[in-house]
Amino acid sequence: MITELDIVEETNAERIVSLLRDDIIRLALKPGDPVSESEMALRFGVSRQPVREALIRLSQMGLVTVRARKATRVVPISEQAVLNARFVREALEVEIMRKAAARDHLGWGEALEPLLIAQEEAATSQNLSAFHALDEAFHRKIAELAEVEFVWDLIDAQKAQLDRVRFMTLDSNLKLSLAEHRDITEAILAGRADAAERVLRTHLGKITAHLELGRKRFPAYFIPR
Numbered sequence: 001m002i003t004e005l006d007i008v009e010e011t012n013a014e015r016i017v018s019l020l021r022d023d024i025i026r027l028a029l030k031p032g033d034p035v036s037e038s039e040m041a042l043r044f045g046v047s048r049q050p051v052r053e054a055l056i057r058l059s060q061m062g063l064v065t066v067r068a069r070k071a072t073r074v075v076p077i078s079e080q081a082v083l084n085a086r087f088v089r090e091a092l093e094v095e096i097m098r099k100a101a102a103r104d105h106l107g108w109g110e111a112l113e114p115l116l117i118a119q120e121e122a123a124t125s126q127n128l129s130a131f132h133a134l135d136e137a138f139h140r141k142i143a144e145l146a147e148v149e150f151v152w153d154l155i156d157a158q159k160a161q162l163d164r165v166r167f168m169t170l171d172s173n174l175k176l177s178l179a180e181h182r183d184i185t186e187a188i189l190a191g192r193a194d195a196a197e198r199v200l201r202t203h204l205g206k207i208t209a210h211l212e213l214g215r216k217r218f219p220a221y222f223i224p225r
Contacts, residue, residue, distance in 0.1 A: 012050035016040065017057050024063050024074055025163045026129060031076040031221040035064055061160050077164055077222045079211055085162035086207045089155050093139070093204070094197050097184070100146040101193035108145055112185050115141060119181065123174035131174060132167055138181055142188065162207065168218060169210045177203070 020040070023029040040051045059066045062081055066072050115138045122131040143152035170177075180203045187195035215222050 012044070012046045013053040013057070016044055016046070016051060016054035019044075020054060020058060021061070021063065021160060024058075025160060025167050026132070027164075027168060029074050031074050033074045034071040035074065037072070061157075063160055076220075077161065077214070079222065079225070081161040082165050082207065082211060085159045086204055088158045089162065090201065090204045092151055092155050093200060096143050096146060096148055096151055097188065097196040097200050098193045099148055100142050100188045101191050101196050103146055105189050105191075108189060109185075111141060111145060112138065116178070116181060116185065119178050123178055126171065126174075128167070128170050132163075132170060135177065135181075142184075165207065165210050165214045168221075169213045172210075172213060173206070 020029065020035070029035065035055065037048045037051050037055070040054075041048045044051070055064055055066050055072050058064045059072075062078070063075060064072050065075055115134055119131060119134040119138065122128075122134055140149065140152050140156075143149045180199055183199045184196055184203070187193075187199060
């Protein structure tokens, strides 16, 4: 029988997963850093049980290692895991683009433009955390408007490794990324599925360059080749 305490702990675990995932992506927790159950329980004001559950889930995402009687640590970045995540995201998000381009776009411009304006402001101020969050919101909003947000949820569950590399090199292409978002928006609103797909593939295809730049900037954060 599921108790109220079980529900509370499950909710706490989900919250902790989200916050620690963001910490790892944004390098607040760096590869090799220990993640203490007791310290995290104190930080989040919870018992150790939801922290333990959260760490197991993060381990399943490939973000931490959890071993009995050993410190849980943030794992270094695997180039192959990043490329795998890019493959999954591209395969699924292309279908979102095509679905979106085929829809009636009444109100879509009003829904997407504020996100683009906010991203432009974040780019101008070099607010990387805000830019990254708005990038996520933009792609999710397209899936939501196309009524396939569940597909973005599938992508989101797979792309944490990709996001780690994207964030550490985000400052290198803020303006270009924003321009591609505007091109995607224009293609979708014009019903041009092929153009939307082409821009998306270009948008995601830069991950190889991001990997090289990330390795150059933070070699210790990657698994050696």
